[in-house]
Structures are given as C-alpha cells and as structure tokens.
Amino acid sequence: MDTTPILVLGATGSVGRRVAAHLRSQDVPVRAASRHSATRFDWDDESTWEPALSGISRMFLMAPDGVPVAPDFVGLAADLKVEQIVLLSSRAIDVIGDQRLLEAERVVRESGADWTVLRADWFDQNFDEGPFREAVLAGELAVPLGDCRQAFVDLEDVAAVAARVLTEPGHGDRVYEVTGPRALSFGEACAVIGAAAGRPLAYEGDPDAYRAAQIAFGRPEDEVEGEIAAFAALRGLGDTEPLDTVPRVTGRPARTLEEYAAAASGSWRTGEADGAGETGA
Numbered sequence: 714m715d716t717t718p719i720l721v722l723g724a725t726g727s728v729g730r731r732v733a734a735h736l737r738s739q740d741v742p743v744r745a746a747s748r749h750s751a752t753r754f755d756w757d758d759e760s761t762w763e764p765a766l767s768g769i770s771r772m773f774l775m776a777p778d779g780v781p782v783a784p785d786f787v788g789l790a791a792d793l794k795v796e797q798i799v800l801l802s803s804r805a806i807d808v809i810g811d812q813r814l815l816e817a818e819r820v821v822r823e824s825g826a827d828w829t830v831l832r833a834d835w836f837d838q839n840f841d842e843g844p845f846r847e848a849v850l851a852g853e854l855a856v857p858l859g860d861c862r863q864a865f866v867d868l869e870d871v872a873a874v875a876a877r878v879l880t881e882p883g884h885g886d887r888v889y890e891v892t893g894p895r896a897l898s899f900g901e902a903c904a905v906i907g908a909a910a911g912r913p914l915a916y917e918g919d920p921d922a923y924r925a926a927q928i929a930f931g932r933p934e935d936e937v938e939g940e941i942a943a944f945a946a947l948r949g950l951g952d953t954e955p956l957d958t959v960p961r962v963t964g965r966p967a968r969t970l971e972e973y974a975a976a977a978s979g980s981w982r983t984g985e986a987d988g989a990g991e992t993g994a
C-alpha cells in the first residue's frame with residue numbers, strides 16, 4: 714500500500730475537510746493543509762508552499778472564494794514531482810466568465826501532472842455552512858436566478874468523488890461535472906430547507922429586487938452589475954441537467970437535497986453550524 718500522504722488543501726473548509734475524512738476512512742494517509750491545519754499552508758506566504766508539497770505525489774487543490782490558484786504554486790508542485798492534481802472548480806464557469814477558476818483549470822491542465830477537474834454544482838452546504846446560512850436564519854434568500862433549476866450537490870458526494878479520483882486509476886485528463894440527483898429551482902430548494910429548518914424561507918429571484926437590495930446594503934454598483942450579468946448568463950443556460958457522475962464514480966446514489974436538509978436540520982434549529990461528516994483537520 715502507498716504510504717505517501719495525499720496533500721489536501723483547504724482542509725478546515727467545507728470541501729477539504731470532507732475530502733480528508735473520506736481518504737482517512739479508506740486508511741489513506743492525508744497531509745491536511747491550510748492556515749489553521751496541522752500543516753500550515755497560506756496562499757499569501759510562499760515560504761509555506763514547499764513544506765506542504767515536499768514528499769507528496771498527489772494533491773487535492775482548492776482555493777477559497779476570491780483567491781486565485783497561484784501558477785507558481787502549481788509550477789513548484791510539478792518541479793517537486795507531484796504526479797496527480799485534482800482541482801475543485803465550478804460548473805458553468807465558462808458561461809459566467811469566472812476568470813479565477815478558468816485560469817486555475819488552465820494552469821492545472823498545463824502542469825504536466827495527471828489532472829482531474831471537478832466542476833461542482835451549487836453546494837447543498839451553502840445553506841448551513843456557507844453563504845446562505847444567514848439568509849436561512851433571517852427567513853429570506855435572494856438569488857437572481859428566477860425559476861431556473863439547479864442541480865444542488867451534497868459535499869459528501871463531491872468529497873467521495875474526489876477521494877475515488879485520488880485513489881484509483883482511470884480518471885486522468887478529465888473534467889467531471891459533479892451534480893446532485895435532481896434539479897430544483899431556488900424556490901423549490903428554499904421550501905425543502907424551510908421545512909427541514911422548521912422556519913419559513915422565502916425566495917426572491919428577481920434581478921431588479923436583488924440589485925436594489927444589494928445597493929441599499931452599500932455594495933458598489935459595478936460589482937453588483939457584474940454579479941447580475943453572471944447570473945443572467947447562468948439563467949440563459951436554462952434548467953441544469955443532473956448527471957450521473959456521483960453514482961458512476963462512487964458506486965452510490967447521489968444524496969438528495971431532502972436527505973441533506975434532514976441531516977443538517979439541527980444546525981438551523983440551534984443556530985449552530987452542523988459538523989456532520991467532520992473528522993478534524
């Protein structure tokens with residue numbers, strides 16, 4: 714058995730800590746890295762890069778929202794003979810024009826390593842651990858996507874896919890779109906979450922209402938317009954078609970939003986974030 718650890722970046726975060734947990738559950742050694750992990754890794758501190766990369770051959774690569782994947786870091790990984798890179802990316806980035814993730818994908822594809830890109834759909838966990846949590850607690854979520862259906866995906870499934878890709882052959886040089894089993898509009902998703910949370914969750918999907926609310930909130934107008942244009946492009950794609958990536962790669966059905974919401978329901982009732990699936994960083 715290969716005892717070389719797999720480097721997992723973002724190991725305290727929603728995705729990385731689940732990837733680390735899935736690997737550990739298969740007795741695969743993990744080098745958990747982030748600013749607050751056992752291995753300190755900071756995108757803003759290049760002195761932390763080589764210690765994180767030295768002696769590893771496989772890596773789960775993610776950068777937090779707004780942070781680019783530094784090409785020099787990927788170049789260093791190649792110099793240090795990292796053979797496999799699995800990159801967390803996002804669905805529809807080409808249509809939205811997400812230059813940060815498009816550039817990350819390009820750098821990884823050209824690294825010389827065996828690469829796999831995981832383009833995940835909207836995370837279920839946005840509702841309890843991520844950017845929608847406050848909206849759930851406040852009772853209203855605004856996302857300017859109208860009734861367009863999205864294939865929300867559970868991070869346990871994204872992590873299970875990542876762990877498989879990192880530990881078995883046959884996934885190299887591929888882009889996997891990772892979706893949940895069913896596409897729901899945000900209105901439908903809010904009804905599911907509201908029922909599980911035991912508090913109503915209204916949905917506002919109109920771009921004009923979104924614009925007015927964000928500007929009243931004090932956000933710069935050009936930033937809000939850019940966001941609305943990206944959402945309009947996503948809406949232009951129409952309803953998302955759920956894919957079979959999760960069952961195909963993991964051999965298990967993808968978790969539904971209802972299953973996720975039932976498991977996370979305690980977090981909205983107590984006001985505490987749910988740590989389900991966490992085994993520590």
Ligand SMILES: NC(=O)c1ccc[n+]([C@@H]2O[C@H](COP(=O)([O-])OP(=O)(O)OC[C@H]3O[C@@H](n4cnc5c(N)ncnc54)[C@H](OP(=O)(O)O)[C@@H]3O)[C@@H](O)[C@H]2O)c1
Nearest residue numbers: 723724725726727728747748749755756777778803835836
């Ligand atoms: N939300 C969605 O629906 C969705 C869908 C598809 C793709 N994505 C992508 O998923 C990514 C976010 O993943 P996530 O939800 O797991 O993020 P997250 O929960 O916010 O976790 C971010 C991780 O990055 C680490 N980190 C923060 N700043 C860092 C720095 N300067 N240097 C090194 N590590 C740093 C954090 O740990 P420390 O604080 O310990 O450093 C943490 O482990 C983004 O790239 C986003 O585009 C999101």
